[in-house]
Amino acid sequence: MVDLVSQYEKIKPEIDKKLSEIMSSASFINGPEVKEFQTELENYLDVKHVIPCANGTDALQIALMALGLQPGDEVITSDFTFAATVEVIKLLKLTPVLVDVERDTFNISIDAIKKAITPKTKAIIPVHLFGQCSNMDDIMAIAKQHQLYVVEDTAQAIGAKFISKDGWTKSAGCIGDIGTTSFFPSKNLGCFGDGGAIFTNNDELATTLRSIVNHGMGKRYYYDRVGVNSRLDSMQAAILRIKLRQLNSYIENRQKAAKYYSDFFSQIEGVEVPTISDFSTHVFHQYTLKIKGINQFEAQEFMKEKGVPMMIYYPMPLHTQKAYDADKYNHSDFPITNELCECVVSLPMHTELDEEQLAYITSSLKAYLTK
Numbered sequence: 001m002v003d004l005v006s007q008y009e010k011i012k013p014e015i016d017k018k019l020s021e022i023m024s025s026a027s028f029i030n031g032p033e034v035k036e037f038q039t040e041l042e043n044y045l046d047v048k049h050v051i052p053c054a055n056g057t058d059a060l061q062i063a064l065m066a067l068g069l070q071p072g073d074e075v076i077t078s079d080f081t082f083a084a085t086v087e088v089i090k091l092l093k094l095t096p097v098l099v100d101v102e103r104d105t106f107n108i109s110i111d112a113i114k115k116a117i118t119p120k121t122k123a124i125i126p127v128h129l130f131g132q133c134s135n136m137d138d139i140m141a142i143a144k145q146h147q148l149y150v151v152e153d154t155a156q157a158i159g160a161k162f163i164s165k166d167g168w169t170k171s172a173g174c175i176g177d178i179g180t181t182s183f184f185p186s187k188n189l190g191c192f193g194d195g196g197a198i199f200t201n202n203d204e205l206a207t208t209l210r211s212i213v214n215h216g217m218g219k220r221y222y223y224d225r226v227g228v229n230s231r232l233d234s235m236q237a238a239i240l241r242i243k244l245r246q247l248n249s250y251i252e253n254r255q256k257a258a259k260y261y262s263d264f265f266s267q268i269e270g271v272e273v274p275t276i277s278d279f280s281t282h283v284f285h286q287y288t289l290k291i292k293g294i295n296q297f298e299a300q301e302f303m304k305e306k307g308v309p310m311m312i313y314y315p316m317p318l319h320t321q322k323a324y325d326a327d328k329y330n331h332s333d334f335p336i337t338n339e340l341c342e343c344v345v346s347l348p349m350h351t352e353l354d355e356e357q358l359a360y361i362t363s364s365l366k367a368y369l370t371k
């Protein structure tokens with residue numbers, strides 16, 4: 001699905017040199033690389049504050065902690081996403097309210113959000129799934145009307161741009177109150193281990209977030225609140241600095257591969273290629289097809305025999321998961337997610353795909369679909 005070895009080969013001299021410098025200096029935690037990375041990412045995203053942390057799941061948890069939500073407060077999020085988003089809501093004893101998604105973008109449904117709002121609703125977490133933004137114009141309007149916080153889960157969409165109908169453009173994750181991301185190796189900006197970050201344009205929230213990632217400390221050894229220990233280490237920050245300089249070209253490579261796939265599969269009966277909405281660029285963390293009547297697991301097995309990895313993101317709606325109160329939902333309230341879970345397949349998507357590989361992948365799947 002990803003080729004991190006070839007990607008590393010291209011930047012190996014720079015990375016190896018930097019890592020050996022850090023090892024010689026033994027400045028592993030809170031070293032200058034972390035601060036430099038923070039500033040460079042702030043500039044790249046055009047956001048006031050970046051707070052590095054240990055991973056994308058922590059980033060979400062810390063964001064919700066900073067908003068001061070109380071047990072029982074309801075947080076609306078997408079039924080069709082990676083479990084981390086809903087996991088942290090539950091961990092903080094908040095009440096997740098899962099809602100259906102839009103069929104074309106896979107992102108949280110605006111109508112479904114409106115229907116799910118109650119007097120207990122305190123926040124919305126849109127997940128910018130597979131690399132393109134949710135409809136932030138509508139989400140921010142709903143949030144304003146009902147006085148809700150918005151936390152953008154940008155783990156899959158760093159570098160994507162939201163294009164408002166009011167004429168402005170902003171980076172994914174920098175529109176709501178707080179944005180979060182992950183630097184897990186296979187993400188669009190990945191390090192060589194775990195890493196994450198939190199974004200905000202709000203000075204007060206930034207101060208709270210910085211305190212929470214550092215045990216709730218304000219002044220040294222004065223603890224203002226209960227926090228956590230969530231750090232990005234110097235080696236990961238150094239790797240991310242090098243890769244951040246490549247991020248735009250990495251995104252272009254992904255977009256080129258996506259275009260190859262879409263040109264090919266839009267010619268095939270029963271296959272729906274990803275939609276690029278007019279309010280967002282698409283950075284293609286995943287390239288996901290909808291295929292009518294497909295047996296996804298059989299197709300996956302067929303592709304595996306051809307040597308092509310293919311994944312099913314996601315095979316099961318979160319509202320059917322035992323851990324997330326499956327019994328409180330009506331299955332029929334999630335027609336789109338239910339349908340998507342039965343028809344989506346994701347093809348290999350990364351920065352190193354060449355024409356030969358793309359031709360092989362597409363013809364392999366075509367062979368399955370036309371057999």
Ligand SMILES: *Cc1c(COP(=O)(O)O)cnc(C)c1O
Pocket residue numbers: 055056057058081082084085127153155156181182183184194195196
């Ligand atoms: C990867 C991911 C996360 C979690 O990131 P980690 O760094 O693995 O903790 C959260 N949300 C979404 C949508 C993700 O894809």
